[in-house]
Amino acid sequence: MRQGRILVIDDDPDITDAMSVILENKGYEVRIAHDSDQGRERLKEAKPDLIILDVMMRTSQEGFEFSREVKQDEQFKDIPILMLTGVKEKKGIDFKSAAGDKSWLPVDGFLDKPVKPNVLIEKVQDLLSSPKA
Secondary structure (H helix, E strand, O other): OOOEEEEEEOOOHHHHHHHHHHHHHOOEEEEEEOOHHHHHHHHHHOOOOEEEEEOOOOOOOHHHHHHHHHHHOOOOOOOOEEEEEOHHHHHOOOHHHHOOOOOOOOOOEEEEOOOOHHHHHHHHHHHHHOOOO
């Protein structure tokens, strides 16, 4: 039984491959994109139930820009976004402290890389079961 469709956007193929295995083993249908351009294509091809989004891809702001774009689009604004990032480890910046500011950082959840499979599944289930805004 399909649990939901998840779009994973991350420029690291090892991360997307690992997430695909973890999520598909729990019954989720997974679509992959390696940058925001591919993410836009996948978003339009098959509207996901959840987006898992990296912060830094081609630029250090690409994930933020993509999340703002999605949340401003009437067709996609209700899709929850889970931001998965290694920024804290790489640069010492903790974006969780700004997660409440939906205009600056319009995401619905945060996880730091590396993430344990059970933590990922728990957060995905939580976001998918939350009532839409």
